[in-house]
Amino acid sequence: MPERDAREPVTGRTPVLAGAGEKGRNAMARPAAGGRRSAAPRRIDAARARFIAGFLAAPVLLYAVYVIAPYAQAFSIALTDWRGVSASPRFVGLENFRRLAGDSVFWTAVGHNALLLVLLPLLTIAIALSFAFLLNAGGANGGGVAGSRFYRVVFFFPQVLAVAIVAVLFQQVFRPDGSGMLNAPLIALGLEPVGFLSDPGVAFWSILGVLVWQAVGFYVVLFSAGMASIPREMYEAARIDGAGPGRLFFRITLPLLWDTVQVGWIYLGIAALDVFAVVWVMTPERGGPDHSTTVMAAEIYRNAFQYFRFGYASAMGVVLFFFTVAFAAAALRLSRRERVEY
Template structure:
């Protein structure tokens, strides 16, 4: 019976595992292989060059700038995004004042706020980037227009044209476009926590601050940890690439102040026609992503709480 059970399980797993190997694992293997060649991406001819691409990458100032910006995104974006999402979700589910028949409730209008926070998820990231590109326009953009209307007409920053501001402008767009998803995710998790826990804590004299750190956060920790990894991968991958590619000068400017690793991979492959070097940067991006996920999972490990 045991052998028959294992054959039955293997029969269901072999097809998805084969598809995963062909469409996920094999492209990674190919990328690592091509990183040791001089392949242009435009010709089937190439030759092995050993570690020449890696030596070039380690001496490439643009690569180090892009790596620095990607690491900043991976460290700060999850921290700020998840922090805001936890705060908003807590207020929408638990942070309201007592009402008749309900000691634990969210703020008034919480249903509307959930829809408003989630609305950016309905829009494509390309549309979001275009909208904020217009908003950041220094001449007739919404942001500088608002500053002028409230009496700060002399303050007209060149948001995306200033190397000291451009990266933070991009980060603000990524924050705005992703925080709503986690608000809804955490709200669903908080809704599953028994209200008796909060009521017992309030009867014991606990305030909202204490209930958040003693009840809500520990019981949501698995969701927060998964969200941290997911948000870090978004910050290191396609979301950051799309926003920088559409919004910034160059793109990646000014003076490479917004360049990130996914964008540099794209530029090396399609602008510079150097696919081998692009795959080398892609391998570095893969290592950074795996290290980020491993560190988050290791530091966030704690005893599982059940209720």
């Protein structure tokens, strides 16, 4: 076989180089095509963003006008001595807050709210969980007591009544004479009537009892709905293993219902900080006797609409706002736990 002359051009490389050049040109062209294809998702994302922004614009505007703006206005009024009538209130800076620090009545109200903050959620949730567990897991076969739907309606009934109506009803129940539902039997037996609303040592606990009575029915229904979603097989398997009602509640019901309990605790805590109507309607002196039942909301109303010290009342409102936010944040943080799936 004759040897190839060294001077003869190597023609075999030409197609390879040509092919490589064609592939290179195609490779250089691909990013441009890919750029055209990636532009379409960007246009879709922009359209989606405009669509979402259009739907959010009205709610955000309403929230800003009716929620954020009043808070901002309250913060600004708290820095003035506005009495509700002057067009140009005088700026006093933090003077209202310095006065609050030495206001013994206000700090008495803060103490009552703090006590309600602990006791109202604790008692309401404990009672509501007990009733809900009996309604859903009680009875002979563990399938709930007979007539549980009727009992839920009865428990929920106080929620139908306005808070002011509840206060008026219990004002009659606590009457100190023979017409009071609680004192009438005592008087009939020859015993001294109890001043449920006139005795400084009893009045606060009477208010707490009314608040628990008014709130517990809603949480019975709420917890019952949560318990109804727990599979019955879990209870049946635990009963086969010999678990009693106590173990069923603490090992199955409570862990699976913890998120609902957490929400209830936060709502009840906020309600304890914002309580007003029951105290204002039921008690003598609107927080008496001798400030034994007064709360922050009552002092805010009294200073604003009886003493016309709107700047001072707004400072109280600012303090109440930060107490409420701090409680909600602390409750969410401290009650956080691993979620149980089923």
